[in-house]
Amino acid sequence: MTLEWEPIPANDVFMANLIARTKNIKLGIGVSILPQHHPANVAARVALLDHLAHGRVYWGFGQGGVPTDWELFNLPDGKTQAQMTAEAHEIILMLWTQDPPYKFDGKFWKIDMQHHSEELRMGYPLKPYQQPHPPIGMTLMSADSKGGAVGGKRGYIPLSTNLVHQNTVAKHWETYCQGAAEGGLPEPSRDIWRVSRSIFVGESNDQAWDFCLNGPFGDSFNYMLTLLRNAEMLDLVKDDPSMPDENATVEYMLKNLCIVGDKKSCMEQFEELWDVTGGFGTLLFVKHDFDDAERWNSCMHVLAEEIVPALPTVGEAVSA
């Protein structure tokens, strides 16, 4: 809401525009920041989007982590907001899946709607197009991600962030599967796993590195590193926790967390990612600032036409 580097303050409004311009793309909200909205509003708006998109909407939720946003909304500390988020999540599921009357006596959110009218159909919030509700995704950040474990327990879609090392990404799947086992669910298929990576395929290794290091791509990582440092969350990006904070540089990020280089080098990096993680169902290309549209279009073309089609099938090791 208050970050100038991240200027979209309402992802549902943005998505409504995309829905009108597309027919097949599945669109995910990543994420609804629940402490900043009444859960009944979130439930209704996402349900409406799902209808407008004829069932192409995925939903994600989180609690947000921007201190100035917290002050803007007069929100409590992060730990308390986690509880607010959990309560709001339950309310949204209740409104999507149950008929009135509604009662939720939470610590932070309270709903007590007892006087609905069947005659007038009053007291019936909009249900989503998809039943019982749109697929729900959970973003996994740390190796032992609490969201990942909860997502596994509930059968939500796991989505690995681009802001961690691939060794951490590999652990995401273990955490998710442990959650599924704890929830009594069958062993999940890797087909459902989304892995996001910042990628740039250039004409040569030198050109790709220069483009990424000395432009908005590198600037965005410098911004992210500063955010994480200020939030004392820099360990997130480290493969080895003992690595000194000062070594977490833009160069480190590009080399260890991104896939940058010419086509041959990028393919080798994808092979390594595949081997380390064991494979996944969807690769999410992280879109950065398109400071040079021609280069980015070329990058996406190579990615879509040559690199991704060459990835093995889930369950098939590259080196097999």
Place this chain on the structure above:
Amino acid sequence: MDSKRNSGDQIVKLGTFLMPVHPPEKSRTACFDEELNSLFTPTSLDLQRPGAVIT
């Protein structure tokens, strides 16, 4: 890396994660237009096909 996929095997899907991070000095309107239009480039990551995902 040669494709080791047999005909008919399920392919890895490609999607995009819009991370709308832009330099503060860049026009806000230009940022929003760019984010929206990035899905409609000549290649568009084949995102118009069924099953493509944007997050």
